[in-house]
Amino acid sequence: MTETAIDSDTLDALAAIVGPGNALTADEDTHPYCIEMRDLFVGRTPLVLRPGSAEEISKILRLANERGIAIVPQGGNTGLVGAQVPDESGAEIILATDRLDAIRSVDPVENTMTVEAGVILENIHAAADEVDRLFPLTLAAQGSCRIGGNISTNAGGTAVLAYGNTRALILGLEVVLPTGEIWNGLRSLHKDNTGYDLKQLFIGGEGTLGVVTAAVLKLFPKPRSQEVALAGLADPAKALELLNVAQAHAGPLLTGFELMPRLGIEFVLKHLPGARDPLEGPHPWYVLVEISSNSDDIPARQLLESMFEEAFEKEIATDAVVAESVAQAEALWQIRHSLSEVQKSEGGSIKHDVSVPVSKIPAFLDKGMAAAADLIPGIRPVPFGHMGDGNIHFNFSQPEGADKADYLARWDELNAVIHGIVAEFGGSISAEHGIGKLKKKLLPDVKSEIELDLMRRIKAAFDPNNILNPGRVL
Amino acid sequence: MTETAIDSDTLDALAAIVGPGNALTADEDTHPYCIEMRDLFVGRTPLVLRPGSAEEISKILRLANERGIAIVPQGGNTGLVGAQVPDESGAEIILATDRLDAIRSVDPVENTMTVEAGVILENIHAAADEVDRLFPLTLAAQGSCRIGGNISTNAGGTAVLAYGNTRALILGLEVVLPTGEIWNGLRSLHKDNTGYDLKQLFIGGEGTLGVVTAAVLKLFPKPRSQEVALAGLADPAKALELLNVAQAHAGPLLTGFELMPRLGIEFVLKHLPGARDPLEGPHPWYVLVEISSNSDDIPARQLLESMFEEAFEKEIATDAVVAESVAQAEALWQIRHSLSEVQKSEGGSIKHDVSVPVSKIPAFLDKGMAAAADLIPGIRPVPFGHMGDGNIHFNFSQPEGADKADYLARWDELNAVIHGIVAEFGGSISAEHGIGKLKKKLLPDVKSEIELDLMRRIKAAFDPNNILNPGRVL
Numbered sequence: 047m048t049e050t051a052i053d054s055d056t057l058d059a060l061a062a063i064v065g066p067g068n069a070l071t072a073d074e075d076t077h078p079y080c081i082e083m084r085d086l087f088v089g090r091t092p093l094v095l096r097p098g099s100a101e102e103i104s105k106i107l108r109l110a111n112e113r114g115i116a117i118v119p120q121g122g123n124t125g126l127v128g129a130q131v132p133d134e135s136g137a138e139i140i141l142a143t144d145r146l147d148a149i150r151s152v153d154p155v156e157n158t159m160t161v162e163a164g165v166i167l168e169n170i171h172a173a174a175d176e177v178d179r180l181f182p183l184t185l186a187a188q189g190s191c192r193i194g195g196n197i198s199t200n201a202g203g204t205a206v207l208a209y210g211n212t213r214a215l216i217l218g219l220e221v222v223l224p225t226g227e228i229w230n231g232l233r234s235l236h237k238d239n240t241g242y243d244l245k246q247l248f249i250g251g252e253g254t255l256g257v258v259t260a261a262v263l264k265l266f267p268k269p270r271s272q273e274v275a276l277a278g279l280a281d282p283a284k285a286l287e288l289l290n291v292a293q294a295h296a297g298p299l300l301t302g303f304e305l306m307p308r309l310g311i312e313f314v315l316k317h318l319p320g321a322r323d324p325l326e327g328p329h330p331w332y333v334l335v336e337i338s339s340n341s342d343d344i345p346a347r348q349l350l351e352s353m354f355e356e357a358f359e360k361e362i363a364t365d366a367v368v369a370e371s372v373a374q375a376e377a378l379w380q381i382r383h384s385l386s387e388v389q390k391s392e393g394g395s396i397k398h399d400v401s402v403p404v405s406k407i408p409a410f411l412d413k414g415m416a417a418a419a420d421l422i423p424g425i426r427p428v429p430f431g432h433m434g435d436g437n438i439h440f441n442f443s444q445p446e447g448a449d450k451a452d453y454l455a456r457w458d459e460l461n462a463v464i465h466g467i468v469a470e471f472g473g474s475i476s477a478e479h480g481i482g483k484l485k486k487k488l489l490p491d492v493k494s495e496i497e498l499d500l501m502r503r504i505k506a507a508f509d510p511n512n513i514l515n516p517g518r519v520l
Numbered sequence: 521m522t523e524t525a526i527d528s529d530t531l532d533a534l535a536a537i538v539g540p541g542n543a544l545t546a547d548e549d550t551h552p553y554c555i556e557m558r559d560l561f562v563g564r565t566p567l568v569l570r571p572g573s574a575e576e577i578s579k580i581l582r583l584a585n586e587r588g589i590a591i592v593p594q595g596g597n598t599g600l601v602g603a604q605v606p607d608e609s610g611a612e613i614i615l616a617t618d619r620l621d622a623i624r625s626v627d628p629v630e631n632t633m634t635v636e637a638g639v640i641l642e643n644i645h646a647a648a649d650e651v652d653r654l655f656p657l658t659l660a661a662q663g664s665c666r667i668g669g670n671i672s673t674n675a676g677g678t679a680v681l682a683y684g685n686t687r688a689l690i691l692g693l694e695v696v697l698p699t700g701e702i703w704n705g706l707r708s709l710h711k712d713n714t715g716y717d718l719k720q721l722f723i724g725g726e727g728t729l730g731v732v733t734a735a736v737l738k739l740f741p742k743p744r745s746q747e748v749a750l751a752g753l754a755d756p757a758k759a760l761e762l763l764n765v766a767q768a769h770a771g772p773l774l775t776g777f778e779l780m781p782r783l784g785i786e787f788v789l790k791h792l793p794g795a796r797d798p799l800e801g802p803h804p805w806y807v808l809v810e811i812s813s814n815s816d817d818i819p820a821r822q823l824l825e826s827m828f829e830e831a832f833e834k835e836i837a838t839d840a841v842v843a844e845s846v847a848q849a850e851a852l853w854q855i856r857h858s859l860s861e862v863q864k865s866e867g868g869s870i871k872h873d874v875s876v877p878v879s880k881i882p883a884f885l886d887k888g889m890a891a892a893a894d895l896i897p898g899i900r901p902v903p904f905g906h907m908g909d910g911n912i913h914f915n916f917s918q919p920e921g922a923d924k925a926d927y928l929a930r931w932d933e934l935n936a937v938i939h940g941i942v943a944e945f946g947g948s949i950s951a952e953h954g955i956g957k958l959k960k961k962l963l964p965d966v967k968s969e970i971e972l973d974l975m976r977r978i979k980a981a982f983d984p985n986n987i988l989n990p991g992r993v994l
Contacts, residue, residue: 155879200713208772211711214688227970236909237685237875238948239674239724240955240966241993242975246720250713267771297741297814298772340771343826344818352817401711405629435710474712481714492714496701500982501716507977519715 047071050092050136056113057093060139063105068145070094079120079140082131087483089132091118094140100220100228100259106141107257108226110513117141117514119253121195122166124187126399127482129252129518130195143194146259149173157265158217158234163194163258170263179265182209182301186383194258200250202478204382207434208301208338209266211478212249218262219245224255224509234262247504252480253515255508269338271346274302274375275354277366278329282408285333285433287362289404292335295353299346302336303434304382305407310428313388313443314381324378325365333363333433334382385430389443392426394450396460398440400468401477407433410471411440417463418442422456437477440464465491481519489519521545524566524610530587531567534613537579542619544568553594553614556605561957563606565592568614574694574702574733580615581731582700584987591615591988593727595669596640598661600873601956603726603992604669617668620733623647631739632691632708637668637732644737653739656683656775660857668732674724676952678856681908682775682812683740685952686723692736693719698729698983708736721978726954727989729982743812745820748776748849749828751840752803756882759807759907761836763878766809769827773820776810777908779881783917784859784902791862798852799839807837807907808856859904863917866900868924870934872914874942875951881907884945885914891937892916896930911951914938939965955993963993 050057061069070076071093080089097103110117116138120130132138146164153159154177161170167188174181183196185203195201197219201212209215218233231245248256279285285305292300308330314321324332335353339346350368357363369375389395402410415427424445431439442460444453465475465488475492476485490498498520505512505520524531535543544550545567554563571577584591590612594604606612620638627633628651635644641662648655657670659677669675671693675686683689692707705719722730753759759779766774782804788795798806809827813820824842831837843849863869876884889901898919905913916934918927939949939962949966950959964972972994979986979994 153879156877158877200717202711202713206711210688213717214684223970223974227973229970229974230968231971233948234877234946235875235948235951236878237676237680237906237911237951239676239952240948240950240959241724241963241971242729242978243674243687243720243724244971244974246717250715250717255716267767293741295815295817297818299818341769341823343769343823344771344773349815349817401709403630403632403708404710405627432711437711472708474707474709474714476714477709477711478713485714489715494704496697496703497705497715497718499701500697500703500718503981504716504978507981508974 048073048076048090048092048136052092052115052137056115059109060093060095060106063102064095064097068096068098070096079123079142080132082128083124087128087131089134089138090136091132091138091140092136094142096142096145098145100222103141103222103257103259104226104228107222107224107514111225111511114511115139115513116516119143119257119515121164121192122187122190124191125195125199125482126479127484129480129482129515133517141257143192150260152177154179154265156234159263159265160232160260161193161263162260164192167191167193167196174265175268178268180268181263181265183212183215186386193261197249197258197261198251198253199480202432202435202437204302204304204432206432207303208298213246215264216245216249216261217264219248219258220260221248221256221258224514229256232260232262250480252482252519254505254519256514267340269340270342272336272338272375273346273350274369274378275335275350275366276324276378277333277335277357277363278325279331279333279363281331282411284362285331286405286408288333288357289434291356291362292353295356296337296349299337299339299344299349300434301338302334304334304431305433306332306334306382306385306430307428309426310385310430311381313392313428314384317388317391318384321381324367324381329364334378385428389428389441393444393448394453396442396454396457398461398464399477399479400440400464400473400475401435401437402468402471402473404434404436406471407436407438410467410473411438414440414464414467417467418460421460421463424448483518486519522547522550522564522566522610526566526589526611530589533583534567534569534580537576538569538571542570542572544570553597553616554606556602557598561602561605563608563612564610565606565612565614566610568616570616570619572619574696577615577696577731577733578700578702581696581698581988585699585985588985589613589987590990593617593731593989595638595666596661596664598665599669599673599956600953601958603954603956603989607991615731617666624734626651628653628739630708633737633739634706634734635667635737636734638666641665641667641670648739649742652742654742655737655739657686657689660860667735671723671732671735672725672727673954676906676909676911678776678778678906680906681777682772687720689738690719690723690735691738693722693732694734695722695730695732698988703730706734706736724954726956726993728979728993730988741814743814744816746810746812747820747824748843748852749809749824749840750798750852751807751809751831751837752799753805753807753837755805756885758836759805760879760882762807762831763908765830765836766827769830770811770823773811773813773818773823774908775812776808778808778856778905779907780806780808780856780859780904781902783900784904785855787862787866787902788855788858791865792858795855798841798855803838808852859902863902863915867918867922868927870916870928870931872935872938873951873953874914874938874947874949875909875911876942876945876947878908878910880945881910881912884941884947885912888914888938888941891941892934895934895937898922957992960993
């Protein structure tokens with residue numbers, strides 16, 4: 047068991063709340079909860095609590111609040127900014143939501159689903175599918191991330207363009223406060239103007255204001271027809287033109303618009319078994335387009351075809367392939383979803399999860415890539431992502447043959463350059479991953495003192511003893 | 521000038537901030553700011569301040585905070601719950617935003633508009649229209665309400681079904697805090713996960729947490745084709761079936777779905793000059809349907825026709841008329857928009873702005889109308905509104921020949937009955953109008969103590985001396 051300054055009485059009392067089988071103390075049991083998947087954060091904890099109900103979480107937090115014990119809530123442990131991993135002190139206790147995995151109800155008439163915080167996103171997709179409905183939140187970690195974490199980080203993903211961020215998909219929440227009270231805000235209403243909209247603070251609050259224990263989710267009609275295509279283009283300015291053409295033809299039925307550079311495709315061809323170059327000959331940039339229709343009267347295929355007719359006529363796209371089967375559509379999406387993974391085989395990668403106003407993406411990419419090359423000659427930019435939302439995963443692979451550790455040592459330096467350009471363009475240094483511990487020190491550069499002060503006032507009002515996910519965000 | 525307990529030094533200092541022409545003290549000047557349009561709230565004030573900038577508002581609030589002076593922000597004075605009207609004490613000073621009426625920028629490429637708080641909603645519509653864009657927020661008061669008030673009340677209206685409440689239309693805000701600091705949160709990003717989403721507290725905060733001074737609004741493509749129809753139906757259960765058929769055919773292009781009872785149509789025919797019965801013969805219930813497409817590839821007319829084909833085949837609708845011109849479409853919408861107004865000519869009306877889960881509307885209406893008739897025999901229910909959002913304006917006209925004052929004296933009694941049924945159905949007692957002073961006393965019946973306590977903690981954290989819109993909401 048990890049060495050800790052927490053007295054054994056307190057540890058025993060906390061463990062007793064969840065029962066012996068659900069209080070993990072052996073290092074081999076607690077370790078998986080203490081490491082972040084890229085090994086960027088590795089911590090220690092004397093105790094992982096796996097409560098089975100909001101009532102147990104209430105008891106845990108009440109005790110922790112009385113005794114000043116730091117509690118770190120954890121869902122699927124897929125977060126990318128270190129919010130869910132304990133620090134190295136051994137003085138932070140993990141509260142894992144993995145046992146809260148019940149889907150309480152699915153209502154296809156009302157288009158809602160009520161779930162506990164620990165349900166894995168993919169299981170929510172399946173439950174919606176069973177009643178011919180869609181829960182649109184889609185991201186690479188969906189096989190292991192849990193909805194409580196998605197809510198606490200206001201997760202984005204590839205369906206934001208049509209359906210919004212997680213924030214837009216939540217009708218109600220149940221939350222246990224740092225002081226132990228349970229707030230039941232599990233409403234299913236589309237309109238409710240009865241005071242401050244409290245759920246908005248917990249959505250994207252990164253577990254610092256309360257532990258989300260359950261939620262009412264919005265469901266949508268399942269697409270009756272869906273078309274996926276991949277276009278080759280000269281540059282991001284053409285991609286912006288293509289976005290405008292796509293929106294003019296498909297309107298709100300445009301459900302995906304993802305930008306990728308040639309280098310990313312090359313990494314996929316090199317490292318993803320079975321991958322094939324999707325178009326004849328290379329193109330400097332690619333866009334994956336998805337159009338979905340839930341009406342028999344609006345064939346997605348027709349919209350896609352008339353969109354590309356205009357795109358070719360105006361010389362916006364150079365080439366394009368339309369998926370002729372579900373398997374082909376999945377193969378195109380797999381290229382996009384593999385981009386992060388395949389970069390690992392190319393040495394170190396310095397990453398930025400940033401957003402700028404959509405129309406500024408071409409100029410932003412130009413300036414960012416040039417500045418990075420000035421700083422580190424030979425650096426290989428692989429910017430990709432959700433162009434329709436203005437959100438670019440601005441990743442840079444190390445120069446070929448460079449030393450990985452030397453390269454990664456320049457993380458903060460490159461971050462500073464790119465984030466400076468983000469600021470010039472009125473952008474955000476964390477579009478969808480959050481702040482956690484990774485970006486906490488950057489916050490004073492991008493927020494006014496009054497904004498930080500308001501955040502601190504809210505934190506103090508909700509968590510006066512600073513016991514819940516302390517040191518994250520603020 | 522109104523008698524007041526505020527010392528003349530303070531009044532002079534406040535007036536000096538805005539300059540003599542913009543500090544109103546004569547009763548004939550201040551009176552229009554002190555009455556609510558239905559005369560439900562009539563107050564008094566010694567001073568109406570008409571600041572011309574966020575900086576002036578900052579100075580006003582700083583002084584008011586130091587000296588403990590109550591400030592009541594007011595936009596277009598169209599609110600229906602008394603939040604914007606001073607009380608009768610003469611100790612509340614009005615801060616009117618009507619001079620903050622600049623449209624700072626319109627960006628049709630980025631689909632955003634930056635406006636000051638005092639811009640009238642209709643002027644925002646016009647500015648969007650000029651660049652071939654749509655700002656979708658649509659409500660009866662749009663010719664006089666101001667966007668700051670729309671934001672502070674999270675206004676709803678008839679376009680929520682497709683575009684969401686005001687909350688969904690806001691990208692960024694500028695707010696002056698009760699303590700005088702100016703928060704510049706005028707961002708134009710679709711994704712930004714850098715800490716708590718503060719703007720969500722001011723949206724729907726009813727002016728109790730800060731004074732909204734400017735906002736970045738989302739614009740949308742303007743519909744290329746739009747179709748409006750009015751259907752006659754047997755009952756609200758058929759209307760629910762029609763909603764499902766409409767959504768299956770039009771998906772996200774269904775932009776309006778409004779329920780009306782025959783009695784409402786009769787009131788319109790009787791009191792609206794030039795109104796004509798829209799269908800041959802009477803129908804117990806009516807639904808106004810609007811479908812809008814911004815794509816040439818998706819003709820709205822075709823969707824509407826195939827939708828009604830199914831509706832007639834399944835005997836959901838009894839009859840329907842499709843507008844054949846913009847003038848006809850406007851005439852159909854005018855019936856809907858006149859419903860509140862024409863009720864005034866039928867004596868007293870006791871109102872409820874409530875929501876329930878959409879699928880429960882038929883049962884909710886049945887039970888509510890029966891309970892009202894039990895309480896007040898001869899009462900005439902005129903429930904109408906945004907069926908697609910679950911939001912019904914559950915208005916009741918007095919029995920024919922009843923005494924208006926005697927009838928209105930039973931307001932609270934009937935409210936209690938209807939709100940009790942709302943609670944049974946898991947609904948909200950204020951779907952879109954807010955709480956203000958009118959519904960403040962009802963809040964403890966519908967919110968848990970912990971929810972009220974969290975709201976109080978936020979209020980205290982933002983407004984420690986309780987000077988901004990005190991006594992509203994909380």
